[in-house]
Amino acid sequence: MNTIFALMRKELKSYFNSPIAFIVIAVFIILSTWIFFYYGDYAFFDRGISDIRGLFQYSSLILLFFAPAISMRLIAEEKYNGTLELLVTMPIEDYEIVIGKYLYTLVVYAIMLLGLMVTPITVMLIGEPEVGVILTSYLGFFLLGASYFAIGTAASAFTKNQIIAFIVTFLLLGVLYLIGGAVSSGPLAAIIDTISIHGHFENFFKGIIDIRDIVYFISIIALSLYVASTALTSRKFLK
Amino acid sequence: MISVDRLEKSYDGFKAVDGISFEVESGQILGFLGPNGAGKTTTMKVLTCFMPPTSGTVTVDGLSVTEHSKEIRKKIGYFPEHAPIYADMNVVDYLQFVADVRGIEKAQQTAAIKHVIEITSLGDMVQKDIGELSKGFRQRVGLAQAMVHNPDILILDEPTTGLDPNQIVEIRSLIKEIGKEKTVIFSTHILQEVTATCDNVMIINKGKIVAKGSPDQLMANAEGKGILNIELNPAANGVLEKLSALEGVTGTREGKDKNTFVIESAKDTDVREAVFKCAVKNKWILMGMNYNQTSLEDVFRQLTE
Numbered sequence: 315m316n317t318i319f320a321l322m323r324k325e326l327k328s329y330f331n332s333p334i335a336f337i338v339i340a341v342f343i344i345l346s347t348w349i350f351f352y353y354g355d356y357a358f359f360d361r362g363i364s365d366i367r368g369l370f371q372y373s374s375l376i377l378l379f380f381a382p383a384i385s386m387r388l389i390a391e392e393k394y395n396g397t398l399e400l401l402v403t404m405p406i407e408d409y410e411i412v413i414g415k416y417l418y419t420l421v422v423y424a425i426m427l428l429g430l431m432v433t434p435i436t437v438m439l440i441g442e443p444e445v446g447v448i449l450t451s452y453l454g455f456f457l458l459g460a461s462y463f464a465i466g467t468a469a470s471a472f473t474k475n476q477i478i479a480f481i482v483t484f485l486l487l488g489v490l491y492l493i494g495g496a497v498s499s500g501p502l503a504a505i506i507d508t509i510s511i512h513g514h515f516e517n518f519f520k521g522i523i524d525i526r527d528i529v530y531f532i533s534i535i536a537l538s539l540y541v542a543s544t545a546l547t548s549r550k551f552l553k
Numbered sequence: 554m555i556s557v558d559r560l561e562k563s564y565d566g567f568k569a570v571d572g573i574s575f576e577v578e579s580g581q582i583l584g585f586l587g588p589n590g591a592g593k594t595t596t597m598k599v600l601t602c603f604m605p606p607t608s609g610t611v612t613v614d615g616l617s618v619t620e621h622s623k624e625i626r627k628k629i630g631y632f633p634e635h636a637p638i639y640a641d642m643n644v645v646d647y648l649q650f651v652a653d654v655r656g657i658e659k660a661q662q663t664a665a666i667k668h669v670i671e672i673t674s675l676g677d678m679v680q681k682d683i684g685e686l687s688k689g690f691r692q693r694v695g696l697a698q699a700m701v702h703n704p705d706i707l708i709l710d711e712p713t714t715g716l717d718p719n720q721i722v723e724i725r726s727l728i729k730e731i732g733k734e735k736t737v738i739f740s741t742h743i744l745q746e747v748t749a750t751c752d753n754v755m756i757i758n759k760g761k762i763v764a765k766g767s768p769d770q771l772m773a774n775a776e777g778k779g780i781l782n783i784e785l786n787p788a789a790n791g792v793l794e795k796l797s798a799l800e801g802v803t804g805t806r807e808g809k810d811k812n813t814f815v816i817e818s819a820k821d822t823d824v825r826e827a828v829f830k831c832a833v834k835n836k837w838i839l840m841g842m843n844y845n846q847t848s849l850e851d852v853f854r855q856l857t858e
Contacts, residue, residue, distance in 0.1 A: 395639075
């Protein structure tokens, strides 16, 4: 357990040692907030409805881009620099490495979500939104991002090239996101609806917490982390 | 004690290590010598539990690398080739991280970190980012991280590559100092390094051990030869025949340069006097004479060519 947190702290120290971290987080928050208030069909000031539905609609798309950008370096960078060798020859299990690094992305993500609080706070100041819906939306959006980062962690474990990690994550997320609604009827539609991310976060934004949605996101996270850990251990299968 | 028995390791059908066996007693310094690509690094990667052997058994204090990897990793401090270390952390944060992962109690961490910083003379660099350090200092950080948990065994892969001569001497004496208490295995392709620091040397080539023993033994076992180079001016006829006839001479040939000759003799047989007298008798003008015993370098070249 201590090793997991030691690794998480190390990642945070490395990441926040450079200004890029602050820039990435700031750009995400500013972009999401600006789009929410001013841009497109859901633009807050055009609609005159005090809810934050639009915030997460757009942010979940923006995150498709930002999550891989943050997760791509996790393991790929260590493979590329050779530091992974030093890490795995210390008394730490492969799954601990994966979890430690994943927790770090969750901390970064939590900071991003905290920054997004500007929006609900503003909306609460000028209107009377349903606080319950805001809370479930936040929960849904947290689970959504947590799944993005888990998939990104897995992709990063397979390559030493960060760009490849980014592209693979982006494509995987894009497919999972966009297949929702690709087929409108028939048995295939039901299957696609079950797999697609889209079908599972809509409920949260309506204020509904469905256990199936939670199970869906947790399954994605668990499966991705398992795959990442196996990818690390695979060096031992090659005899 | 480290025991390696018929270790083999292949990558995609290429045998990087081909059935090597050796043992290292506790408290010994073993120099691992060989040309580039001989299999030194691969052997070390198996010893440090980075990857499993293709076949053969490797045990550390009776524990197998495949079954008790974690216990072994606790005992070992490892310095991989090129000292790969996180460039975007500062030295003390990094050592702190290693101490955390190594499971050193919080109360003892400060003392442990201070100790390794002291022995690697990193005192002035602790707040700097590792990426800003010069190669020599980065190597030291690599050594410091390998020792922070006070391991019984240190495995160092080319710890002196890329250092300037002063730093090399420093790192060597550091290894010697550490080797007083700990088992050290280090690889190098620099010969002076092993004569200067090791109790035992193992020469490896194309995945096989070609020689092992103490540096002295190795030189003794190699076809011990005395080699005498002479230069005459001008070269007379029949020089080689006359020299070959001398007592103690085992072989003669012409040297690389004009008018030079190489005279081989048995080890510890000095033929200089005889050669000189022969030259005087035949009225050759002797311009130069240079006597050598076979060096470890010759042994190395002989075995690995």
